[in-house]
Amino acid sequence: MEGEISPDRILQIGFGFWPSKTLLSAVELELFSRLADGPKTGLELQGTIGLHPRATYDFLDTLVALGLLQRDGAGTTGKYGNTPSTALFLVKQSPQYIGGILEMANARLYRFWGDLTPALKTGKPQNEIKETGKSMFDALYSDPARLEQFMDAMSGISMGNFMAFAEKFDFSRYKTLADIGGATGQLSAIVAARHPHMQCWTCDLADVRPIAERRVRERNLGDRITAETIDFFSDEFPKADIITMGMILHDWNLENKKMLIAKAFRALPVGGALVAIENIIDDERRQNAFGLMMSLNMLIEFGDAFDFTGAQFTEWCKEAGFSRCEIIQLAGAASAAVAYK
Structure with missing residues (x-):
């Protein structure tokens, strides 16, 4: 009928x-x-x-x-x-391999999502911290092999977004970029390869730096990418024309999101840009189902962490002193939320 x-x-x-x-x-x-x-x-x-x-x-x-x-x-x-x-x-030898994120989904997230209902009722994380008392990052950083697997997982899911960002963002007015939470240096490498005039710094914790240095050497980009050690909770960001954060802001609660945005504002010159590459949720919260489910995933992983809309990002950035913001659609559900100083 x-x-x-x-x-x-x-x-x-x-x-x-x-x-x-x-x-x-x-x-x-x-x-x-x-x-x-x-x-x-x-x-x-x-x-x-x-x-x-x-x-x-x-x-x-x-x-x-x-x-x-x-x-x-x-x-x-x-x-x-x-x-x-x-x-x-999905062939490991392929340069476009994205299976790392699926390996992590299988090893970790699949079983943790089985406890979505307790997460919805308690607002508390349902990952390793529930079983061992250690947070996800504590567990990862205590095991070098597992840490690199996690970095590869993030690289797999981020590759298309970073490539789209390197193509769609206008780099002609800028010379330097600092990627905060840069992991393997993937974003810096993609930008440096696409824009030969750019000098990049990939910034992460000390345990990650050797991984980034090795990956940068493998790409023969050591003359234009430097791996730096940073704890973005205790350290100020390095000065650069562009500050990028790929899948970083959504890991934290509102207080820490605003703290990171404020640090980016202080590090940027007038005319500089903060770029947050995330699964930005549409302002009406009706369309980006993946972004909304990623926010549920942040509930399971961290409790008070969450993904956000473009309007929320704009509000926080203007509160920090940025003059204007825009959202650039990237690959799939992801966007680059850009704030200009």
């Missing part, structure tokens, strides 16, 4: 964890990377990644049905291969 109301979308959302976990397990098993050198039969993959015979074809054919694998033929002679998108984004 025309116009009949259907429960399909409700059920699709309600069972969204089914396709999610199927993909996350495939990434965990490095299935897509195993197919980088060409298609394989189900039996070959069963042996390669250690699948049980009962699970093999249900698992692989589910990935075919989800559009994450291609299959030529059927049954034991059928061969499974990557799609163009999984070959580009």
Whole structure:
């Protein structure tokens, strides 16, 4: 009957964890990377990644049905291969690999989101701190291998946003950039490669600096990118024409957000720009579902941290002394919120 109301979308959302976990397990098993050198039969993959015979074809054919694998033929002679998108984004050897963030989602976030209801009722984080008494960052920084995995995860999810920022923002009036919380130096590297006149500093904690220095050397950009040690709670920001923060502001409560914005204002010259790259929520809070769910994720991770709208960013920045703000749409749900001094 025309116009009949259907429960399909409700059920699709309600069972969204089914396709999610199927993909996350495939990434965990490095299935897509195993197919980088060409298609394989189900039996070959069963042996390669250690699948049980009962699970093999249900698992692989589910990935075919989800559009994450291609299959030529059927049954034991059928061969499974990557799609163009999984070959580009989910093969570890690919420069565009984004699987790091999915590895983290599988290892951490999937189980923590199982406690969303307690988070909604208590306003308290539901991550490692609930189990061990240590915050997420305490747990990460105590394990160098896990810290680098986290940095790679952030690099994977941020790459498209940083590339779009390097293309869409007008760098012609500026010469220097300091990236606060710069992690592996990815944002600085992308900007420096796209704009040869820019000199960049990637600034993060002492434990992160060796990672950034190594990644900058690998990109042969050591002459234009310097890794600096900074604790942005206790240290002032370095002076630069542009201060960037990629997925940093949303990690903190309102007081700390305003503190970081004020430090950026003090570090910038007149005409300088603060750029916050985030999943900026639309002002009406109706459209950017990913940004809103990211804010729920901040509840689960930190309790009082939250994502924000462009209007909120503008309010905080004008309160700090910035003269005007704009929002530049980047990739997917992300934007660059820019405040000019």
